Amino acid sequence: MFDNSILIVDDMEINRLILKEIFIKEYNVYEASNGEEALKTLEEKKDEIEVILLDIYMPKLNGFEVLEKIQKNREYINIPVIMITGDSSQSAEIKVLDYGARDIILKPFDSNVIYRRVKNIIELYSYKKELMKIKSEINES
Amino acid sequence: MSKDMVKFYQIIDEEYTEVIKRFMYNESIYRMCVEDFINDDCVDEIRRCYYNGDREGVFQNCHALKGVAINLGFTRFFKLVVSITEIYRQAEGECSEKEIVKLNEEYTNLCTNIKDYLYA
Numbered sequence: 001m002f003d004n005s006i007l008i009v010d011d012m013e014i015n016r017l018i019l020k021e022i023f024i025k026e027y028n029v030y031e032a033s034n035g036e037e038a039l040k041t042l043e044e045k046k047d048e049i050e051v052i053l054l055d056i057y058m059p060k061l062n063g064f065e066v067l068e069k070i071q072k073n074r075e076y077i078n079i080p081v082i083m084i085t086g087d088s089s090q091s092a093e094i095k096v097l098d099y100g101a102r103d104i105i106l107k108p109f110d111s112n113v114i115y116r117r118v119k120n121i122i123e124l125y126s127y128k129k130e131l132m133k134i135k136s137e138i139n140e141s
Numbered sequence: 142m143s144k145d146m147v148k149f150y151q152i153i154d155e156e157y158t159e160v161i162k163r164f165m166y167n168e169s170i171y172r173m174c175v176e177d178f179i180n181d182d183c184v185d186e187i188r189r190c191y192y193n194g195d196r197e198g199v200f201q202n203c204h205a206l207k208g209v210a211i212n213l214g215f216t217r218f219f220k221l222v223v224s225i226t227e228i229y230r231q232a233e234g235e236c237s238e239k240e241i242v243k244l245n246e247e248y249t250n251l252c253t254n255i256k257d258y259l260y261a
Contacts, residue, residue, distance in 0.1 A: 014174040014209050021165045057204045086208050108211040109163050 002028050004122055005048040009038040009066065010055040010084060015107075019053055022111050023118070035061025039069060046075055050122045053105065055084045056096075064099055071100045078128065080121045149258035150214065153251075160214035175259060178209055179252045184245055187225075191241050199236075200229035218247050 005028040008019045013033070020029050030045060032038035035058055042049060052070075056063035063083055070076045083096045086107040096104050102121055105114055150157040164171040183206040190198030203226040210219040221244055228236045 012205055012209055014177055014212060017170050017174055018164060018212060021167050021170050057201065059201070086204075086211065107208045108214075111163055111165055 002026060004028070004050045005030060005045065006118065007032065007038065007041055007045070007049045007052045009033075009035070009052065009058070009063070011058040012055075015055065015084070015109075018109055018111075019114070022109075022115050034058050035063070035066040038066055042070070042076055042079075046079070049079060050125050051118055052079060052081045053084055053118070054081050054101070056087075067099050067101060078125070078132075080125050082118065082121065145258040145261045149254060152254065153215065153217065155214045155216060157214075163212060163214075172259070174209075175213060175255060178213055179255055181206075181209070183209075184248045188241055188245060191235075191238075196229055196235065200226065203229065215251060218251055221247055 006023050007030045008016050009032045010016050010019070011033050016031050016033070020031065023029050028048070030041050030049065032041050038052070038054070039061070042052070054063045054066060067081055067083070070079065070081060080102040081100070082103045082105055083101040084105045084107070085092060085096065088106050093104055103117055105117070147157045150160065161168065161171055164174070183202045186202045187199055187206070190202065203222050207219055207222040207226055210222055225236050225240055225244065228234050
């Protein structure tokens with residue numbers, strides 16, 4: 001078991017396999033093949049998952065619908081989400097960020113770029129969690 | 142295997158090294174994905190949906206297929222899928238039967254070539 005966990009959500013197995021291969025040596029990797037499965041895994045592993053890689057077009061809740069549910073849930077809202085898309089247009093990027101995603105990954109995958117982006121986001125998230133903990137300790141005292 | 146696949150990618154004007162890099166140089170994962178691609182029923186589904194007038198079905202299957210095609214470095218096939226996807230992204234309109242036939246032909250040729258080199 002590693003310290004950090006990633007949830008990969010994509011209906012295409014090949015995309016999950018590529019992404020898993022990038023992270024499997026350093027992170028615990030959970031997989032979901034649709035939006036419903038993703039929310040179920042998130043419920044079970046919410047304390048462990050530090051970043052979600054989320055495809056947009058999927059059956060049983062698409063990426064935007066999943067993201068909307070994450071944003072509405074106080075327990076998940078801080079978990080960073082990176083959307084996966086093949087659409088490199090500026091409007092698609094703006095829509096993804098407007099929905100509350102932290103970043104965007106474009107297909108075809110560039111393993112080195114994805115690895116670094118995810119690593120940076122996990123690092124920032126761990127600092128954020130630490131700050132939130134300190135803040136709540138201050139509020140309690 | 143890689144030597145044969147290098148030749149295969151040369152035939153389709155692509156670089157095998159660029160593709161395998163995407164798979165973190167793990168040939169067994171790459172092979173698994175290529176086998177998934179040749180056994181996938183997306184193209185059959187696209188045809189079925191097209192002839193049944195199921196626009197959403199055509200779009201969903203094309204969308205799934207284009208991500209796989211580009212990750213495997215099948216750029217020419219990818220462009221064909223993209224052109225159909227973009228038609229179905231709009232609220233109305235549909236591609237011609239000729240485009241569906243071409244998609245099927247390209248996919249069949251690609252699969253035949255892959256099998257020749259992958260199992261050489």
